Amino acid sequence: MIKDFDGEKGNVDLVFDEANQNKDYFNLICDKNYSSSGKLKNVCISVKDSIIVKDVISRGGSKILDGYNPLFSATVVQRLVNNGAIVVGKTTQDEFGFGSFNVNVGKGFSVPKNPFDSERSCGGSSGGGCAFTQKCTGEHISLVESTGGSIACPASFCGVFGFTPTYGLLSRYGLIDYGNSLDKIGFASKYLDNIANILGYCIGKDENDSTSLDVNEKYSIKSLKGLKVGLVSEGFDVDEGVKNVIIEYLDTKKVKYDEVSLDFSYKYGVAAYYIVAMCEASTNLAKYCGMRYGLSDEIKGDFNQYFSKIREEGFGNEAKRRVMLGTFARMVGYRDAYYIKALKVKTMIIKDYKKKFKKYDVLITPTMPFIAPRFDDIKNMSVVDNYMADKLLAGVNLGGFPHLNVPVGFLNKMPVGMLVIADHLMEKNLFRGWL
Ligand code: GLN
Numbered sequence: 001m002i003k004d005f006d007g008e009k010g011n012v013d014l015v016f017d018e019a020n021q022n023k024d025y026f027n028l029i030c031d032k033n034y035s036s037s038g039k040l041k042n043v044c045i046s047v048k049d050s051i052i053v054k055d056v057i058s059r060g061g062s063k064i065l066d067g068y069n070p071l072f073s074a075t076v077v078q079r080l081v082n083n084g085a086i087v088v089g090k091t092t093q094d095e096f097g098f099g100s101f102n103v104n105v106g107k108g109f110s111v112p113k114n115p116f117d118s119e120r121s122c123g124g125s126s127g128g129g130c131a132f133t134q135k136c137t138g139e140h141i142s143l144v145e146s147t148g149g150s151i152a153c154p155a156s157f158c159g160v161f162g163f164t165p166t167y168g169l170l171s172r173y174g175l176i177d178y179g180n181s182l183d184k185i186g187f188a189s190k191y192l193d194n195i196a197n198i199l200g201y202c203i204g205k206d207e208n209d210s211t212s213l214d215v216n217e218k219y220s221i222k223s224l225k226g227l228k229v230g231l232v233s234e235g236f237d238v239d240e241g242v243k244n245v246i247i248e249y250l251d252t253k254k255v256k257y258d259e260v261s262l263d264f265s266y267k268y269g270v271a272a273y274y275i276v277a278m279c280e281a282s283t284n285l286a287k288y289c290g291m292r293y294g295l296s297d298e299i300k301g302d303f304n305q306y307f308s309k310i311r312e313e314g315f316g317n318e319a320k321r322r323v324m325l326g327t328f329a330r331m332v333g334y335r336d337a338y339y340i341k342a343l344k345v346k347t348m349i350i351k352d353y354k355k356k357f358k359k360y361d362v363l364i365t366p367t368m369p370f371i372a373p374r375f376d377d378i379k380n381m382s383v384v385d386n387y388m389a390d391k392l393l394a395g396v397n398l399g400g401f402p403h404l405n406v407p408v409g410f411l412n413k414m415p416v417g418m419l420v421i422a423d424h425l426m427e428k429n430l431f432r433g434w435l
Helices: 010-022 075-082 127-135 152-158 192-202 240-252 264-288 301-316 317-331 335-357 375-379 383-388 392-397
Strands: 028-031 044-048 084-092 118-119 140-146 161-164 184-189 227-230 257-260 362-366 403-411 414-422
Touching: 010 028, 010 044, 010 084, 010 127, 010 227, 010 264, 028 127, 044 127, 075 084, 075 140, 075 192, 084 127, 084 140, 118 184, 118 375, 127 140, 140 192, 140 335, 152 161, 152 403, 152 414, 184 192, 184 227, 240 362, 240 403, 264 317, 264 335, 264 383, 264 392, 317 335, 317 362, 335 392, 392 403
Parallel strands: 044 084, 044 140, 227 257, 227 362
Antiparallel strands: 028 084, 140 184, 161 184, 161 403, 362 414, 403 414
16 A cells, blocks of 8 residues: 655656556546656646646536636645646546436547446546546546545446545535535545545635635544444445445454434435536536637527527537426426425435434445446436436435545456445544555
């Protein structure tokens, strides 16, 4: 395990070579930059396409942002670069983060393949970042993003650690919005201590994001000793093989646990999450109309005709679906029935989890109900099947609780992930001896 970043110069060459050998995981690979100094000298970061980097085309995986060249970097990127980190490139994702299998890519983008089996999904929406993390042998950390599980899911399918912080711990400034009340930047890495280490460089109030929290802490890995663990029974209604790998892992680690029930959260999590996420997504996408960012054309006809033409050309199918569903749910008469109700459910879910965190330091479920699915099988899934794949991640993300995918073993030669969930700002309970 890498104990600390030590920033060998050769590391930059190694990671760039590996990025070039794995182009499928990138929407863009940067020019190599050697002039790095600071505590993160020569440490490479790959950045999800939706997290903007100054002077590096950033499109959130969408054709509608073709040619968008940001004038500044996201706060998290800037804080890392200020300490010497080097950006390798922009990793592939579902368009704007809309998906769980990284097959909902924008027009003209390719679908990344799972590093263990090219006929299977990397998971989404941060598929490229997690897959490259699995492949990369150099010192590298991937900046990824989760609205409703987009870090944990691909981390689980690719067999790496995937960390999502408490909502607000990391600034969202410079993150291309999906759902503002849900979006969180986080990390994927093969090494948990690298995640704990790098997190310390990124936190702290950012005046450009009013929801960012004023936290100043250093994180390190502590032992599992004394950790009070609750296993959420509703979370174990999954593939029998996945369940067995997790229970065996907990037994080998001699982790003691109680079974707990979070019936409400698991029953209503997916429905409430998708309403909030789509309502917010539909308002966020309204700014992409061919006037300010990315794709544009000669203005012909009235504004509505022009906007429709740009959106028809620039958005993929899932983005269009979410604009329609989100707009519908926000319409006069429906707003209270859907969006406001979903926000009430969110509050109840938070209360549900908080009650458990009075007694337990962490709660555990599988991360995904199954191993990485085959592309053939994904084709046969309905839209609702797609959304239900997030059943173990929706409530946790809606509540803004920090969570971690731990790669715990293999089933049919594919990785299995275990989800560890902690109370708000109790990240230290995730940073334990999970390997
Ligand atoms: N799969 C979920 C969705 O499609 C989560 C995506 C995300 O976290 N960006 O909304």
